Amino acid sequence: MHYSVFSLLKNALTGHRGWQPAWRDAEPRLSYDVIIIGGGGHGLATAYYLAKEFGITKVAVLEKGWIGGGNAGRNTTIVRSNYLLPGNIPFYEHSMKLWEGLEQDFNYNAMMSQRGVLNLYHSDAQRDAYARRGNAMRLHGVDAELLDQDGVKAMAPFLNFDDARFPIQGGLLQRRGGTARHDAVAWGYARGASDRGVDIVQNCEVKGFVREGGRIVGVETTRGTLRAKKIGMAVAGNTSKVGTLAGLRLPIESHVLQAFVSEGLKPLLPGVITFGAGHFYVSQSDKGGLVFGGDLDGYNSYAQRGNLPVVEDVCEGGMAVMPMIGRLRLLRSWGGVMDMSMDGSPIIDRSGIDGLYLNCGWCYGGFKATPASGWCFARLIAKDEPHEVAKAYRLDRFETGAVIDEKGAGAQPNLH
Amino acid sequence: MRIACPYCGARGVHEFTYLGDAKPARPDPAAPDAGKLFFDYAYLRDNPEGEHEELWCHSSGCRSWLRVKRNTRTHAISDAVLVQDAMGAAS
Numbered sequence: 001m002h003y004s005v006f007s008l009l010k011n012a013l014t015g016h017r018g019w020q021p022a023w024r025d026a027e028p029r030l031s032y033d034v035i036i037i038g039g040g041g042h043g044l045a046t047a048y049y050l051a052k053e054f055g056i057t058k059v060a061v062l063e064k065g066w067i068g069g070g071n072a073g074r075n076t077t078i079v080r081s082n083y084l085l086p087g088n089i090p091f092y093e094h095s096m097k098l099w100e101g102l103e104q105d106f107n108y109n110a111m112m113s114q115r116g117v118l119n120l121y122h123s124d125a126q127r128d129a130y131a132r133r134g135n136a137m138r139l140h141g142v143d144a145e146l147l148d149q150d151g152v153k154a155m156a157p158f159l160n161f162d163d164a165r166f167p168i169q170g171g172l173l174q175r176r177g178g179t180a181r182h183d184a185v186a187w188g189y190a191r192g193a194s195d196r197g198v199d200i201v202q203n204c205e206v207k208g209f210v211r212e213g214g215r216i217v218g219v220e221t222t223r224g225t226l227r228a229k230k231i232g233m234a235v236a237g238n239t240s241k242v243g244t245l246a247g248l249r250l251p252i253e254s255h256v257l258q259a260f261v262s263e264g265l266k267p268l269l270p271g272v273i274t275f276g277a278g279h280f281y282v283s284q285s286d287k288g289g290l291v292f293g294g295d296l297d298g299y300n301s302y303a304q305r306g307n308l309p310v311v312e313d314v315c316e317g318g319m320a321v322m323p324m325i326g327r328l329r330l331l332r333s334w335g336g337v338m339d340m341s342m343d344g345s346p347i348i349d350r351s352g353i354d355g356l357y358l359n360c361g362w363c364y365g366g367f368k369a370t371p372a373s374g375w376c377f378a379r380l381i382a383k384d385e386p387h388e389v390a391k392a393y394r395l396d397r398f399e400t401g402a403v404i405d406e407k408g409a410g411a412q413p414n415l416h
Numbered sequence: 417m418r419i420a421c422p423y424c425g426a427r428g429v430h431e432f433t434y435l436g437d438a439k440p441a442r443p444d445p446a447a448p449d450a451g452k453l454f455f456d457y458a459y460l461r462d463n464p465e466g467e468h469e470e471l472w473c474h475s476s477g478c479r480s481w482l483r484v485k486r487n488t489r490t491h492a493i494s495d496a497v498l499v500q501d502a503m504g505a506a507s
Contacts, residue, residue, distance in 0.1 A: 240463035251459040253436070254488070299434045300488045302465040307417050307491070309430035342459045398459040411458045414434060 003107050022108075022187055023194035028201045028223050032060045034381055035219060035228040037206050037242060039063025041072040041182075042359055042366065043234040044189035044200070045374020046381070048106065051196035053375070054382035059198045060228070061190075062221060064205035068186030071236050074304075074336035075367040076259050076293050078272050078283060080117040080177035081142050084133045087392030087404040088345060089140040094389045095372030096142070096176060102371060108188030110180050111286060116271035117177030118147070118155065120321065122166040126276055130172040137174070145173045155270050160323050166277035168321075178271060179283050185370060209246045209356070216246060216355040232357040232381050234373075237302065237337025239360040246356055251342040251398045253413040256301035257293065257364045258310055260333045262325070264288030273321070280317030289331055292318060296338065296364070298414040305335040338364045344416030345404035348376050348386065349395040357381050358395060363416055420496050423478045431476040437461055438469040438483050465489050471499065 001007060001020050011018050034050060036043045039061045050056045061067075079099050081092035103110050121127045127146075134144035145151075148170040149161060161168045190200055201223065210218035210225060218227035235242050237254045265288050274281040282292035294314035297306040311333065318325055341347060341361030346369065351358045359377045362369060376390035386393070397403055398411075409415035417429040439462065443453035468488045474480050483502040485495035 240461070241465055244462075249460045249462065251461070253461050253463050254465075299429075299486075300437070300463065300468055300470065301491065302489045303491055307429055309428070312430075399455045412436070414436070 003109075023190040023200055026060070026194075026199035026201055028060060028062075028204060028221070028226055029199065030224075031227040032199075033058040033228065034230045034232065035059070035226060036061045036232045036234060037219065038234040038236065039067035039190075039200060039202065040070045040234065040236060041068065041186050041189065041370040042236070042362070042373045042377070043232075044068075044186055044193060045370050046232060046234060046359070046377045047193040047198045047374075048189045048196075049375045049378035050382060051193055051198055054378055056382055057197035059193070060226065061193070061198060061200050062204045062206060062219070062226075063200070063202045064222075066202050067190055067200060068183050071336045071338070071366060072182055072186045074259065074334055075182055076281065076283065076291050077179045077182045077285075077367060078117065078177070078281065079112070079180050079368045080174055080272070081368070082117060082119065082133065082137060082144065082172065082174045082177065083406060084136050085404050085406055086140075088406060089137060089142060090389040091372055091376070091393070092369065093140060093142050094375070095369050098371035098375060099180065099368075100176070102185075102188070106188045106192040108184060108191055110184045110188050112178070112180045113286075114176050114178040115283075117174045117274070118152070118171045118271060119274045120152065120159070120168050120171045120276045122169060122277040124169075127169055134172050143174055143176050145175070147171045147173050156273060158268075158322065158324055159273070160321055163320060166275075166320055179285075181286075182367060189374070206242060206245065214354060216353055230355055230357065230381050232359060232377060233351070234359040234377065236339050236360070236362060236366060239339045239358075243358075246351065246353060248351060248353070250360070252361055253300055253340045254302055255296045255298070255338050255340045255414055256303055256306045256335045257296050257338050258306040258314070258333055258335045259291070259293040260311075260314065261285070261292075261331050262290040262328045263331050265290065265328070275317050275321040278313070278317035278320060280314055280321060282318065282322070290325065290328065296340070296414055297335075302337055303335065304337055338362070340413035340416060342398055342411045342413060343403035343405040344407055344409065344413075346373070346393050347395050348373065348380060348390045348393040350380070352395065363413075417491050417493065419472060419474075419482065419484060419493055421474050421477060421480065421482060422496065422498055422501075423480060424474065427474070427477055431474060432472045433475040435471040435473065438471045472496075
């Protein structure tokens with residue numbers, strides 16, 4: 001069913017009894033052209049673009065739990081393309097452009113809201129670094145504006161401008177950045193894929209791979225053995241676990257990242273604001289809660305929950321930049337398992353084993369990448385060659401030295 | 417999470433700094449395949465779900481390096497010894 005004002009009117013007049021489920025909860029079939037492991041945003045987007053752009057519809061998305069229940073449902077919903085390095089900017093800008101047309105493209109309200117992403121700077125050196133990043137973005141055709149203190153004051157007068165330690169001197173603003181509704185993104189892609197014939201199979205955990213010769217030709221799952229010509233992995237924090245089943249040892253560590261939401265407030269924040277002297281980023285959801293987060297906990301974890309020191313650290317960051325939130329109560333906090341790569345950038349590449357493709361290493365920037373990740377991964381699987389904007393995301397870059405290290409932190413995943 | 421430092425007793429995790437998996441051992445730079453070995457050492461990880469032996473420094477305490485056995489699924493810590501003791505036991 002196509003969603004439109006007419007379908008809404010028609011259903012309103014008939015008591016809303018005509019709505020259909022948005023997507024099919026499919027039973028697995030025995031063989032497919034392509035199997036995507038992982039029913040998160042990236043896996044569902046891959047299936048959607050495989051069907052829509054590359055005409056491959058005999059596709060299954062296998063999800064061990066329910067779709068969108070992993071990191072797709074645990075992020076802080078920020079969308080931006082304010083990167084520095086040439087390997088990253090074109091990819092994230094491709095993603096940004098897909099976000100801009102996404103709702104029309106998959107006919108689903110993803111509540112995409114380009115309310116701006118503002119990175120605050122607090123010193124001369126940081127201003128220079130942000131000016132450099134802004135220039136790199138503009139050279140790649142991405143919008144960026146360097147604001148001085150008055151510029152930031154006009155947008156967000158409530159910030160702690162005259163803090164003795166971290167005075168706010170200005171900020172780097174990407175107006176096209178913003179937020180989108182995370183679960184609507186997962187469901188929009190699921191619906192678009194399902195409508196084109198893709199099977200979305202839930203409660204189906206991959207337990208092993210089927211090999212013939214040197215090639216991977218199928219997966220063993222909790223719902224039986226399924227065969228496919230090509231298999232793509234988009235399992236985020238579980239990349240090493242699933243990779244191990246195929247005999248892969250990868251440049252990935254799994255780390256827990258916490259996020260938080262406060263009680264609801266009246267409209268307060270103009271967009272996404274990040275604190276440059278610590279690690280704190282915040283936006284306001286359409287329900288009114290402040291959604292915020294900070295650093296990784298910093299140790300390997302598959303626990304989907306973190307510890308108090310980071311809660312404290314994030315709240316201290318918040319208090320430093322926005323002291324008015326001091327009496328605000330936290331509503332919820334949660335944790336997600338991040339596939340931290342060794343240079344802080346993702347991998348979209350062949351795995352080195354015929355028939356198996358990798359999509360991983362999203363660190364904690366996977367949500368904004370969802371559309372381009374799906375698009376580029378679909379292209380890689382369909383055509384067996386990387387998309388132009390994802391060429392740098394090679395698996396062998398760690399061996400060749402062509403790493404993409406935005407933060408310059410080296411092979412220390414908990415610092416990216 | 418609290419780590420039982422052999423010198424200082426059980427202390428909160430905020431006093432410690434995490435390095436990572438204790439398993440990778442620095443290869444011999446004179447080995448003929450040193451490039452390959454260093455790639456493995458610097459970049460590849462087992463990243464297990466469950467028992468994980470890892471290196472922590474008690475940076476806001478006695479500054480000792482510890483070898484900690486921790487479960488990455490539950491965060492339960494079953495063992496913490498000084499790195500030099502662990503190395504002594506191994507040799």
